[in-house]
Amino acid sequence: MPxxxxxxxxxxxxxxxxxxxxxxxxxxxxxxxxxxxxxxxAYAAFSTSTASAATDATSQQTIDEGRKLFIxxxxxxxxxxxxxxxxxPSLIGVGAASVDFQVGTGRMPMAxxxxxxxxxxxxxxxxxxxxxxxxxxxxxxxxxxxEAHEIDxxxxxxxxxxxxxxxxxxxxxxxxxxxxxxxxxxAPSLAETSSKHIYEAMVTGPQxxxxxxxxxxxxxxxxxxxxxxxxxxxxxxxxxxxxxxxGPVSEGLFLWIFGIGSIVALTVxxxxxxx
Amino acid sequence: xxxxxxxxxxxVNTKSGGFTAAAANYLDERTxxxxxxKELGRKIFPDHWSFLLGEVALYSFVVILLSGSFLTFxxxxxxxxxxxxxxxxPLKGIDMSAAMSSTxxxxxxxxxxxxxxxxxxxxxxxxxxxxxxxMLRIFFTGAFRKPRELNWxxxxxxxxLAMAEGFTGYSLPDDLLSGNGLRIIDGMVKGIPLVGTWISxxxxxxxxxxxxxxxRLYTLHILLLPAIVVALIAMHLLFVVVHKHTQYPAxxxxxxxxxxxxxxxxxxxxAGGFFFIVFGVIMxxxxxxxxxxxxxxxxxxPSPVSAGTQPDWYIGFADGALRLIPPHLExxxxxxxxxxxxxxxxxxxxxxxxxxxxYPFIEAWITGDKREHHLLDRPRNAATRTAIGAAGVWFYxxxxxxxxSDLIATHFHLSMEGVIHALQIxxxxxxxxxxxxxxxxxxxxxxxxxxxxxxxxxSGRIVRLPGGEYIEVHQPVSEYERWKLVSYPDFKPLMxxxxxxxxxxxxxxxxxxLSRWFxxxxxxxxTRTEIERAHGGHH
Numbered sequence: 001m002p003x004x005x006x007x008x009x010x011x012x013x014x015x016x017x018x019x020x021x022x023x024x025x026x027x028x029x030x031x032x033x034x035x036x037x038x039x040x041x042a043y044a045a046f047s048t049s050t051a052s053a054a055t056d057a058t059s060q061q062t063i064d065e066g067r068k069l070f071i072x073x074x075x076x077x078x079x080x081x082x083x084x085x086x087x088x089p090s091l092i093g094v095g096a097a098s099v100d101f102q103v104g105t106g107r108m109p110m111a112x113x114x115x116x117x118x119x120x121x122x123x124x125x126x127x128x129x130x131x132x133x134x135x136x137x138x139x140x141x142x143x144x145x146x147e148a149h150e151i152d153x154x155x156x157x158x159x160x161x162x163x164x165x166x167x168x169x170x171x172x173x174x175x176x177x178x179x180x181x182x183x184x185x186x187a188p189s190l191a192e193t194s195s196k197h198i199y200e201a202m203v204t205g206p207q208x209x210x211x212x213x214x215x216x217x218x219x220x221x222x223x224x225x226x227x228x229x230x231x232x233x234x235x236x237x238x239x240x241x242x243x244x245x246x247g248p249v250s251e252g253l254f255l256w257i258f259g260i261g262s263i264v265a266l267t268v269x270x271x272x273x274x275x
Numbered sequence: 276x277x278x279x280x281x282x283x284x285x286x287v288n289t290k291s292g293g294f295t296a297a298a299a300n301y302l303d304e305r306t307x308x309x310x311x312x313k314e315l316g317r318k319i320f321p322d323h324w325s326f327l328l329g330e331v332a333l334y335s336f337v338v339i340l341l342s343g344s345f346l347t348f349x350x351x352x353x354x355x356x357x358x359x360x361x362x363x364x365p366l367k368g369i370d371m372s373a374a375m376s377s378t379x380x381x382x383x384x385x386x387x388x389x390x391x392x393x394x395x396x397x398x399x400x401x402x403x404x405x406x407x408x409x410m411l412r413i414f415f416t417g418a419f420r421k422p423r424e425l426n427w428x429x430x431x432x433x434x435x436l437a438m439a440e441g442f443t444g445y446s447l448p449d450d451l452l453s454g455n456g457l458r459i460i461d462g463m464v465k466g467i468p469l470v471g472t473w474i475s476x477x478x479x480x481x482x483x484x485x486x487x488x489x490x491r492l493y494t495l496h497i498l499l500l501p502a503i504v505v506a507l508i509a510m511h512l513l514f515v516v517v518h519k520h521t522q523y524p525a526x527x528x529x530x531x532x533x534x535x536x537x538x539x540x541x542x543x544x545x546a547g548g549f550f551f552i553v554f555g556v557i558m559x560x561x562x563x564x565x566x567x568x569x570x571x572x573x574x575x576x577p578s579p580v581s582a583g584t585q586p587d588w589y590i591g592f593a594d595g596a597l598r599l600i601p602p603h604l605e606x607x608x609x610x611x612x613x614x615x616x617x618x619x620x621x622x623x624x625x626x627x628x629x630x631x632x633x634y635p636f637i638e639a640w641i642t643g644d645k646r647e648h649h650l651l652d653r654p655r656n657a658a659t660r661t662a663i664g665a666a667g668v669w670f671y672x673x674x675x676x677x678x679x680s681d682l683i684a685t686h687f688h689l690s691m692e693g694v695i696h697a698l699q700i701x702x703x704x705x706x707x708x709x710x711x712x713x714x715x716x717x718x719x720x721x722x723x724x725x726x727x728x729x730x731x732x733x734s735g736r737i738v739r740l741p742g743g744e745y746i747e748v749h750q751p752v753s754e755y756e757r758w759k760l761v762s763y764p765d766f767k768p769l770m771x772x773x774x775x776x777x778x779x780x781x782x783x784x785x786x787x788x789l790s791r792w793f794x795x796x797x798x799x800x801x802t803r804t805e806i807e808r809a810h811g812g813h814h
Contacts (some may be wrong), residue, residue: 165572169579170579174573184689184691237568240563253588255401259560263405263553
């Protein structure tokens with residue numbers, strides 16, 4: 001037994017490293033932790049990879065969906081490959097932002113050819129608009145739909161107001177009330193335009209609007225402009241009813257109809273013969 | 276104190292009128308005010324709603340003076356550059372003139388300031404509008420005839436001064452809108468051949484916009500122009516008192532009397548109350564409706580121009596004239612640019628305005644009428660004048676509408692070019708159409724009046740006579756009503772008479788021609804014999 005016992009110390013010695021190894025009291029805990037880490041990590045990796053794979057898959061699906069919608073609704077004027085035709089321009093390279101603006105505000109599909117596409121109730125669901133945008137965006141690089149931080153309206157309102165006065169007010173009016181252009185075209189009111197559509201209009205230049213790319217107005221400037229327009233949309237005039245913000249014409253009209261109208265009615269009343 | 280009361284006591288006792296009588300006596304002994312009160316207090320004013328339009332102008336002017344004085348306490352007429360640091364967030368940190376900054380402070384940081392600004396501006400629009408209506412009333416009723424021609428001219432000058440007051444006020448805040456307005460004035464001034472540029476430099480103290488214009492306009496706006504306006508208003512009212520008020524033709528109204536209420540107490544009470552009504556209407560509008568939101572326009576900067584940049588309504592006709600003039604009328608001759616696209620509108624507006632001013636003298640010359648007229652014309656009874664007025668109103672309205680051509684285009688979904696072309700046609704041909712239509716309508720109404728006087732109203736009662744004949748019974752017009760229908764002066768075209776040397780001058784011929792144009796298709800008022808004969812025939 002003692003012989004047998006002799007090797008015990010090395011056994012004991014060998015046990016010690018064993019206890020530091022896989023037989024360590026904390027080994028199971030570590031094993032569980034590692035296991036969890038791997039499973040979690042693998043799961044996370046797997047799930048992200050499936051997620052990206054899923055977007056890619058839906059993206060391809062969306063693009064196909066968009067292509068079908070395009071062929072059914074838009075190809076008559078824009079051509080089967082969106083290459084353009086007599087009735088409508090080529091859409092290759094106009095970008096997803098352009099589609100999101102034109103279709104998302106109801107301008108496209110057009111009801112009739114005219115001086116410019118008129119805003120009307122939106123003809124497609126949000127998913128369909130996204131699908132169409134994805135399809136056109138997939139044809140060639142172009143302006144993308146803006147990300148949330150670009151249009152959050154948290155910029156500098158006074159810088160935006162100044163940019164707006166210098167770049168936009170000559171058509172859209174200083175208060176964004178809209179204005180006339182030549183040949184029956186016009187700049188629409190911005191009183192109810194969403195931040196996303198304002199941004200998209202600036203980068204794509206719909207109808208007669210010029211394109212304000214990032215060299216003309218920086219993304220920061222665009223954010224400021226949106227901030228200013230959102231300020232106007234959410235803050236009613238401190239002076240009372242705005243009369244459409246059309247300036248002195250609506251003021252003069254109001255004065256002649258309501259001001260002079262009520263004054264004349266009162267003069268008639270004050271000089272009426274009592275019964 | 277006690278000594279004076281005891282001294283005054285016996286006087287009061289002897290006159291037995293109390294303190295009021297004593298005070299009145301005190302004043303009268305020193306100012307002879309009783310004669311004025313006696314004269315004015317018993318002065319008769321006729322009652323008609325259209326006679327109050329001038330009063331509306333006067334009361335709006337009082338409101339303008341009151342609110343304007345408030346604004347001067349806070350406004351800084353300086354173009355010194357400052358950085359805005361007031362309450363309005365979208366202009367914070369923006370460079371602007373002290374004028375703009377102080378106007379923003381009035382709007383956002385002075386208690387009641389925005390209301391006062393809006394009262395001032397709305398009252399200004401009301402002021403000019405009521406002057407315009409008042410002038411139309413005077414014109415269409417012939418109230419400008421002898422002896423009131425000079426008062427017409429004074430009133431006309433007041434109208435021009437009111438527009439000048441309005442425009443200088445519009446330019447003071449130094450916002451984008453006012454700067455654009457001044458730029459147009461600058462362009463018009465520069466369009467004058469030879470001297471234009473120099474006049475512009477004189478006005479603006481160098482190249483537009485310079486640093487002087489706001490201060491200069493401020494002096495005009497609050498000192499010179501109001502002083503002249505007040506003086507002319509005083510003269511205008513003095514003339515009304517001297518001439519006595521005109522009245523509409525009605526039973527008992529003649530050229531020698533005035534039928535109405537005395538100033539004291541009826542008319543003074545009515546007019547005093549009416550002042551508060553006008554004040555109230557202006558306050559109500561100003562407290563509910565925004566006017567000239569300068570915070571939207573931002574400070575003036577020569578580069579941006581907003582869509583929908585228009586002058587206030589009373590300058591609109593001039594802006595419209597500039598919009599209507601066809602392009603390509605500019606050429607270089609003798610090394611100078613001749614901008615007929617500016618000179619023609621300036622000339623046309625100038626001639627139009629001068630014609631308005633001298634119209635009473637033109638009409639008096641054509642008609643050869645030297646009589647005094649205190650009885651107004653019913654517009655239909657002066658068909659040619661009414662037609663001329665309608666043509667003038669149409670012309671003015673066409674120019675006026677043109678100032679809003681862009682808004683007409685967007686709101687009615689028309690093309691701007693189409694609107695402009697339609698208004699060009701309207702401004703050139705419309706007055707002729709308005710002239711002929713108005714004249715025919717007047718003559719038709721006169722014929723109707725004549726018919727009513729001679730044959731009475733159609734009663735709608737059909738009677739079958741024993742012989743089987745159907746007749747409609749006519750209701751004879753009452754004598755009161757008839758007075759109104761027959762009492763207007765009868766004119767005939769002037770006869771050409773040779774002068775002392777037996778010759779007929781060209782002036783005479785022109786005058787006779789114009790007189791024939793004025794009166795050739797007139798309808799003579801019904802005479803007594805005609806009435807008698809008509810009634811005799813019926814009985």
